[in-house]
Structure formats: structure tokens, C-alpha cells
Amino acid sequence: MNIIVCIKQVPDTTEVRIDPVTKNLVRDGVKSIVNPFDMYAIEEGVRLREKHGGKVTVITMGPPQAEAVLREAISLGCDDAVLISDRAFAGSDTLATCYTLSKAIEKIKDYDLVICGKQAIDGDTAQVGPGVASTLDIPQITYVRKIEEIKDNNITAERATEEGYEVVQTKMPCLITVVKEINTPRLPSLKGKMKAKSAVITVWKAADINADESRLGLKGSPTEVWKIFTPPPRPKGRIFEGDPQESVNQLVELLKDLNH
Amino acid sequence: MIDYLLTEEQLMIRDLCRQITDEKIRPIAAELDKTEKFPWDVMKVMAQSDLFGVYIEEKYGGMGGGILELCIATEEFSKGCAGIALCYSASALGTYPIILYGTEEQKKKYLPPLARGEKLAAFGLTEPAAGSDASALQTTAEKKGDHYILNGVKHFITNGGDAETYTVIAMTDKSKGARGASLFVVEKGTPGFSFGKKEDKLGIRASSTRELIFDNCKIPKENLLGKEGLGFIAAMRTFDTSRPGIGAQALGIAQGALDHALKYAKQRKQFGQSISSFQGIQWMLADMATQVEAARALVYASAREVDAGKKDVATHSAMAKMYASDVAMKVTTDAVQIFGGYGYMKEYPAEKYMRDAKITQIYEGTNQIQRNIIAMGLIKETAR
Numbered sequence: 208m209n210i211i212v213c214i215k216q217v218p219d220t221t222e223v224r225i226d227p228v229t230k231n232l233v234r235d236g237v238k239s240i241v242n243p244f245d246m247y248a249i250e251e252g253v254r255l256r257e258k259h260g261g262k263v264t265v266i267t268m269g270p271p272q273a274e275a276v277l278r279e280a281i282s283l284g285c286d287d288a289v290l291i292s293d294r295a296f297a298g299s300d301t302l303a304t305c306y307t308l309s310k311a312i313e314k315i316k317d318y319d320l321v322i323c324g325k326q327a328i329d330g331d332t333a334q335v336g337p338g339v340a341s342t343l344d345i346p347q348i349t350y351v352r353k354i355e356e357i358k359d360n361n362i363t364a365e366r367a368t369e370e371g372y373e374v375v376q377t378k379m380p381c382l383i384t385v386v387k388e389i390n391t392p393r394l395p396s397l398k399g400k401m402k403a404k405s406a407v408i409t410v411w412k413a414a415d416i417n418a419d420e421s422r423l424g425l426k427g428s429p430t431e432v433w434k435i436f437t438p439p440p441r442p443k444g445r446i447f448e449g450d451p452q453e454s455v456n457q458l459v460e461l462l463k464d465l466n467h
Numbered sequence: 468m469i470d471y472l473l474t475e476e477q478l479m480i481r482d483l484c485r486q487i488t489d490e491k492i493r494p495i496a497a498e499l500d501k502t503e504k505f506p507w508d509v510m511k512v513m514a515q516s517d518l519f520g521v522y523i524e525e526k527y528g529g530m531g532g533g534i535l536e537l538c539i540a541t542e543e544f545s546k547g548c549a550g551i552a553l554c555y556s557a558s559a560l561g562t563y564p565i566i567l568y569g570t571e572e573q574k575k576k577y578l579p580p581l582a583r584g585e586k587l588a589a590f591g592l593t594e595p596a597a598g599s600d601a602s603a604l605q606t607t608a609e610k611k612g613d614h615y616i617l618n619g620v621k622h623f624i625t626n627g628g629d630a631e632t633y634t635v636i637a638m639t640d641k642s643k644g645a646r647g648a649s650l651f652v653v654e655k656g657t658p659g660f661s662f663g664k665k666e667d668k669l670g671i672r673a674s675s676t677r678e679l680i681f682d683n684c685k686i687p688k689e690n691l692l693g694k695e696g697l698g699f700i701a702a703m704r705t706f707d708t709s710r711p712g713i714g715a716q717a718l719g720i721a722q723g724a725l726d727h728a729l730k731y732a733k734q735r736k737q738f739g740q741s742i743s744s745f746q747g748i749q750w751m752l753a754d755m756a757t758q759v760e761a762a763r764a765l766v767y768a769s770a771r772e773v774d775a776g777k778k779d780v781a782t783h784s785a786m787a788k789m790y791a792s793d794v795a796m797k798v799t800t801d802a803v804q805i806f807g808g809y810g811y812m813k814e815y816p817a818e819k820y821m822r823d824a825k826i827t828q829i830y831e832g833t834n835q836i837q838r839n840i841i842a843m844g845l846i847k848e849t850a851r
Contacts, residue, residue, distance in 0.1 A: 394487060397517035397530055400479050 208261035211312055211321045212252040213339065214245035214280060216273040217329040241276045244324025247385045250392040251354070252322050253284035259357065262286040264315060268296060268307050274408050282395035282403035293412040298425030305338030306427060310416040312343060320362070321382040325350055336384035346377040352388040469760060471767050480536055483516055484543035492547035499550065499673035500819055505629050506551045506673050513555055514584025522559060523566065527578035533774035534708060538715035538766055545719025546726070549823035550673030552719060554587070556712050557625040557674070561588025563705045564634040564650055568693035577632055577652060589630035591621040591679050592702050599836050602645035602699060606681060608637035613688050615651065617681035627677030628662040631655045635679065636698045648698030652690045659684030670822035706831055708773055710784035714766035714791035717827040721759045721795040724802035724820035728752065732805055748805060755798045762791040782844030789837035792827035799824040
């Protein structure tokens with residue numbers, strides 16, 4: 208079973224500070240990490256390979272320094288890594304990113320499953336996983352919290368919803384995005400770290416993935432960011448204390464007032 | 468920290484062990500100190516990360532390093548919890564006799580599962596009546612045909628009951644005294660081999676300490692390590708090799724306590740300012756940091772000497788163990804002092820380091836015995 212894991216290098220938000228003057232994120236000197244949700248994708252890929260055999264190829268689109276997250280993925284058990292990196296990709300929105308990743312996945316060709324984290328912690332769009340699947344025209348299962356079975360080219364998975372979960376089955380090749388309930392990512396091994404250190408990372412440029420240039424980077428990105436703001440914090444709740452009967456009455460009165 | 472010009476691989480070990488300490492050891496250290504539960508989950512993580520094999524040759528499934536690699540790992544783990552670190556390093560102590568005295572066949576049989584961390588090892592020397600006087604052993608191994616029959620009791624054995632592979636010293640010829648001792652491998656589950664009660668200890672409480680009880684325990688003669696009569700010398704050579712490891716544990720404890728004390732001194736306000744702004748505290752911190760660094764220099768240097776295959780390492784490894792453990796006791800006591808009343812409370816981390824530090828002055832030869840070894844080394848050297 209051949210698995211492709213898509214990961215992203217993101218700034219470690221636990222270390223991000225806001226510039227008091229410009230109100231922008233200060234990214235200088237901030238450590239870059241593997242997008243935390245992608246760690247679950249890597250772990251699931253490695254576990255599936257341990258169970259079913261095959262290999263795990265990890266890919267990322269980003270600047271040359273994004274190579275670091277690919278090496279980390281190798282230290283965690285991935286077999287191969289491809290960095291998709293070209294100045295032509297600069298300024299990609301999610302649409303152009305989906306296109307670029309899809310072209311790279313098409314080039315890898317021989318795959319059964321693509322795994323993505325549910326979203327990246329910097330953009331928080333959760334669009335790239337589903338976008339890659341639709342660009343590739345393969346089925347997708349999002350927010351997977353458990354893979355129940357992989358058998359006869361079919362995958363059965365539990366996908367988390369707000370109310371509970373759904374059990375979905377589809378044909379492979381397909382794409383899944385995973386949530387953190389799916390597993391507990393392992394720590395790297397020493398052998399993995401050594402392998403990562405000496406691994407040769409394949410780099411593909413725009414020409415290598417046979418991409419239509421008009422669909423890449425800024426040119427291929429219709430999204431315009433109008434405004435970035437911090438949503439207002441949720442107002443404090445009210446706790447009714449004291450006699451339960453009295454508290455319930457108070458609550459009912461209040462709800463009536465709120466027209467509920 | 469001084470740059471000790473560690474290799475890339477050694478730095479990798481340090482980083483990985485630091486990550487395991489921060490993510491897996493620190494969060495549970497206080498809990499295991501209370502419950503005395505054996506840290507199997509952490510052992511599994513260390514195994515999965517290839518760390519049980521850092522000092523074992525590659526052909527036996529290890530990573531091909533030596534005592535320095537073991538010291539680097541032990542130091543990092545000990546910064547978070549010396550008890551958990553000991554479960555790891557005591558396995559190395561139990562493994563070293565096999566590395567030093569095992570035949571090719573014995574090494575192939577015993578080392579790979581130990582290198583992979585599938586099994587833990589333990590070393591059994593101490594007996595109720597044979598502590599510092601290791602020549603007073605009562606446990607016997609009587610040869611009968613293709614077997615040895617073991618009888619007697621070992622006590623205070625770290626990893627006792629939880630380890631699978633035990634290297635044990637027993638008397639094959641009591642009339643010869645120290646020269647009548649021999650070294651054996653005994654596996655858990657062997658009929659006649661059982662364990663006594665788990666000891667309730669001052670510190671290193673995540674680590675287990677039990678009696679090993681041999682009651683007509685029959686082991687095949689192939690389990691003899693080295694030759695008959697070599698046991699006492701083998702034990703001493705094992706300690707000469709492993710003592711920098713105890714130094715590293717002490718070093719980690721001291722560094723861990725210093726880190727907490729420094730952080731606390733910067734946060735704690737009295738008389739309207741951080742207590743770190745007072746010279747009295749500053750001088751304590753300066754002394755602690757210097758002592759820790761001096762201990763590290765000695766531990767690393769003696770470990771390198773062992774790894775370089777130098778013949779007589781006893782004096783220097785005794786110095787490393789003795790000095791680092793005395794530093795650990797002093798630095799952890801001072802850390803409690805800097806924490807003041809909070810330092811005495813179990814809710815704060817300082818007092819555990821102090822309790823954990825004490826054992827490093829006692830086991831693998833008390834520091835008084837270490838001073839004997841060092842003095843003997845000096846006298847021997849000048850007699851040449």
C-alpha cells in the first residue's frame with residue numbers, strides 16, 4: 208500500500224508574538240514546525256505501512272527551508288520525501304496550492320491513499336485536503352478519527368462530526384484528512400533521525416510537475432485577503448448558583464427574555 | 468554549558484532524550500514519586516527511539532556508541548526524574564557484564580533484545596551481609612553436571628522483578644574467598660528464582676528495588692560468564708566501566724535542580740524585587756553552576772577514557788562518580804534553600820531532587836569506597 212502524506216511547515220504559534228506597533232505577527236526568529244495536525248497524518252501513514260506494507264512518501268510545498276519538516280517526517284518513519292519548491296509558487300492561495308500538490312501527486316502516480324491533517328494552524332482554512340481530492344478527482348473522507356478497515360481496495364473510516372461520528376466507506380485511491388483523536392504520534396527514533404540527516408530530499412520545480420503556469424502562485428490565486436482581525440472573545444457566561452429550583456426559575460425567566 | 472565537542476550523533480541522542488524528558492518524563496515524575504509505579508510507558512518510548520542500544524555494538528542490534536552516549540542519555544533523563552532514568556541506566560549496568568565477559572554466542576543470545584529495549588536487565592551483587600564488603604557473599608552456585616544450582620538472597624537490586632535478564636555473582640568456591648566468586652546470567656521465570664518485597668525508598672521511587680531469591684535455582688552451565696572464579700574481578704571491572712553513568716545520573720539531578728532554582732529565583736519577589744537580584748542568592752547560583760559544570764567535565768572525560776579502551780580507568784571513573792554525586796547532594800540541598808519554605812513542600816519540585824540525589828552517594832560503591840579506590844590508585848601509581 209503506497210501512501211502519500213501532505214504536510215506543511217508553519218510557525219510555532221506558541222512562540223509567535225504580535226508586533227505592538229504594526230499589529231502583525233512577528234515571524235522573525237520564530238521556530239518553524241510541522242503543522243501539528245500533520246503529525247497525526249504522518250503517524251497514521253507510518254502505522255498503515257507497518258500494518259499493510261508498502262511505503263510512505265511525504266510531500267510539502269514551500270520554500271527551500273521547508274526541507275526541515277520533510278526530514279522530521281523521515282525521522283518519524285516516512286520512507287521518501289519530495290519538496291515542491293519554485294519561486295513560481297510564491298503567493299499561492301488554497302486553490303493554487305491544491306493544484307500544485309495535485310500535480311505532484313499525479314507525478315508520484317502510484318498511490319492508494321493520500322493523508323492530510325484536517326487543517327493548518329496558520330491559515331486554518333481546512334480547504335487544501337478536500338481541494339486536492341477534488342482536483343485529483345478522487346473520493347475523500349474528511350475529519351477521520353479512526354480507520355476501521357482497509358480491504359479489497361476499500362477503506363472504511365469514522366469521520367468526526369459536531370454531533371458524533373459517521374462511518375463512511377469508499378474506494379481507493381482516495382484522500383482522507385485526519386483529526387487528533389486518530390492516534391498518538393510517536394517520538395522520533397535515533398535510527399530515524401540518522402536516516403533523516405543523510406536522506407536526499409527530491410526537489411520538484413514547476414517544470415518537473417508539468418504544471419500550467421497560469422494556475423500557479425499569485426497568478427493562479429483568485430483569493431484576496433480583505434482584512435485580518437482577531438474575532439471578539441466570547442463573552443463570559445453566567446452561572447446560576449444556590450438553590451436548584453430557584454436557579455432553574457431564574458434561567459427560564461432569562462431565556463424567555465432572550466426570546467428563546 | 469561548555470562545548471564538549473560532541474559528535475553529531477551524540478548531539479542527536481541529547482536532543483532526542485531531552486524531548487522525551489520534556490514530553491514524557493517531566494509530566495509524570497511527581498506522580499510516580501508518589502505511587503512508585505514502574506514507568507513502563509516511558510521505557511516503551513525509549514525502546515522505540517532506539518535508546519537502549521546506544522552503548523551496544525551494531526552487530527548486536529545497538530547503535531555502536533559507548534559509555535559517553537549512555538551518560539548523555541542518563542544525564543538528560545535524570546534532569547526530569549532520576550528514578551525513571553535509573554530504570555534505563557540500571558539495565559545498562561546489568562548488560563555490561565555480558566558485553567565485557569560474554570562469548571560471541573552469549574552476546575548474540577542476550578544483547579539484541581536488551582539493545583531493542585524489549586527486555587530490561589539488572590545486576591545482582593549486593594547481599595544483606597555483603598554491601599561495601601562485596602567479598603562476603605553468601606549466595607552459592609554449585610556445579611552439578613551440566614548445571615549450576617544457585618542458592619541465596621541478593622537484596623537492594625535495582626530493576627529487580629521488572630527486568631528479564633539478570634547478571635548475578637555467586638560463590639562457586641567459598642573456600643577461595645573473593646577468588647571463588649563467579650558471574651552468571653539468570654533469566655526471569657527460571658524455576659527456583661523469585662523476588663522479594665519491593666523496597667519503600669527515600670528517593671528514586673519510580674525505580675523498583677527488590678530481593679532476588681534463589682532456592683535451588685537450576686541454570687545451564689552455558690550461563691556462566693567468563694571463567695569460574697572471575698566473578699569478583701568481573702564485578703569490579705563492570706563498575707569501573709559503569710561508574711561514569713552514576714556520575715551522569717547525579718549530574719542530571721544537579722542540573723535539573725539548578726534549572727528549577729534559577730527559574731524560581733528570577734520569579735520569586737521579596738522586598739519588592741526578584742530574589743535573583745540579591746547577591747546572596749547570586750553567589751549560591753554561581754557556585755552551583757560551577758560545580759555542575761566541573762562535574763560534567765569530569766564525567767564526560769572519564770567516560771571518554773573508558774570508551775577509548777584505556778586499561779586502568781578505576782581511579783578516574785571513581786572520581787567522576789564520587790565528585791558528581793557529592794555535587795548533586797550539595798546543589799540539590801542549595802536548590803531547596805533557594806526555594807525557601809516552598810522548597811520543603813512536595814508540591815514544588817525541589818525536594819524530590821534532594822531525595823533522589825542521596826542515593827548517588829551510596830550505590831555502586833559508597834563515596835567512601837570511591838575514595839578508597841582513588842587513594843589506592845594514587846599510591847599504586849607512585850609505587851611504580
